[in-house]
Amino acid sequence: MVKRRHASGKSTRxxxxxxxxxxxxxxxxxxxxxxxxxxxxxxxxxxQFNPPSLTVKRGDRIVWINKDLFPHTVTGNTHAxxxxxxxxxxxxxxxxxxxGSYPYGCTFHPxxxxxxxxx
Amino acid sequence: MKLIRPQxxxxxxxxxxxxxxxxxxxxxxQIAAIVVTANQVDIDAxxxxxxxxxxxxxxxxxxxxxxxxxxxxxxxxxxxxxxNVTPEDNATSQSLKQxxxxxxxxxxxxxxxxxxxxxxxxxxxxxxxVLDALDKTLIPSAKNDELKALLVKVRPAFVAxxxxxxxxxxxxxxxxx
Numbered sequence: 001m002v003k004r005r006h007a008s009g010k011s012t013r014x015x016x017x018x019x020x021x022x023x024x025x026x027x028x029x030x031x032x033x034x035x036x037x038x039x040x041x042x043x044x045x046x047x048q049f050n051p052p053s054l055t056v057k058r059g060d061r062i063v064w065i066n067k068d069l070f071p072h073t074v075t076g077n078t079h080a081x082x083x084x085x086x087x088x089x090x091x092x093x094x095x096x097x098x099x100g101s102y103p104y105g106c107t108f109h110p111x112x113x114x115x116x117x118x119x
Numbered sequence: 120m121k122l123i124r125p126q127x128x129x130x131x132x133x134x135x136x137x138x139x140x141x142x143x144x145x146x147x148x149q150i151a152a153i154v155v156t157a158n159q160v161d162i163d164a165x166x167x168x169x170x171x172x173x174x175x176x177x178x179x180x181x182x183x184x185x186x187x188x189x190x191x192x193x194x195x196x197x198x199x200x201x202x203n204v205t206p207e208d209n210a211t212s213q214s215l216k217q218x219x220x221x222x223x224x225x226x227x228x229x230x231x232x233x234x235x236x237x238x239x240x241x242x243x244x245x246x247x248x249v250l251d252a253l254d255k256t257l258i259p260s261a262k263n264d265e266l267k268a269l270l271v272k273v274r275p276a277f278v279a280x281x282x283x284x285x286x287x288x289x290x291x292x293x294x295x296x
Contacts, residue, residue: 047278047279069276110286111282
């Protein structure tokens with residue numbers, strides 16, 4: 001399990017993460033290597049995870065970008081993963097190593113829910 | 120028994136905003152003052168609840184109100200500086216401030232379960248009225264696009280806060296039997 005944390009809340013950094021993620025997604029779309037890991041982006045905005053549910057393969061990387069004005073977390077209901085506080089305009093990425101279904105939420109805002117399925 | 124609790128003056132002030140919609144509505148500098156005051160009132164109540172409540176749920180909710188409403192006010196103040204607008208005090212922002220002060224004074228006399236109930240009940244009413252004011256008056260009246268966009272952007276947080284407050288309210292009712 002590899003975790004990377006973007007601690008500071010610079011919007012340029014979030015944008016850079018988005019560009020990188022999009023680049024990676026584009027590159028991995030090239031059919032040369034079927035096993036190449038893909039990057040996925042989940043936007044946190046308007047108190048919602050978008051897309052709310054996402055299916056990935058083991059080893060894929062998911063980047064959550066917080067576009068709200070306040071901090072959020074990405075926390076597995078069983079605590080399989082926990083971003084801790086992601087500042088406004090910051091991001092957090094995670095590459096799940098184990099298959100399974102992982103409902104998750106924001107510990108700060110109990111109304112926020114998402115679902116991650118790892119194949 | 121008094122029909123209107125003084126701590127609800129702020130909520131009433133927000134409700135009175137609806138009548139403003141028929142006329143020209145508040146100006147952008149007036150909206151700025153209303154937004155900043157409405158957030159500050161909830162930050163102050165949240166700080167009191169964080170220190171006084173014994174309930175983990177109430178404390179967590181109060182802490183979140185302080186964090187989120189402080190962030191909204193930071194964004195509002197950044198925008199006001201950028202647009203070179205001076206927030207203009209008005210009858211609504213003044214009533215909000217008075218209502219917030221009355222709410223704090225009433226809460227400071229309470230402890231334990233009575234404090235938790237009064238704080239959360241007020242939070243439910245407060246967020247309902249802020250949403251009503253946002254939808255009926257503040258968003259439709261805002262002339263500057265960036266100010267309007269900020270109001271639209273913060274709206275989902277008020278919806279989530281209201282749901283969160285109602286959830287805590289229901290659990291307090293359950294625990295008190």
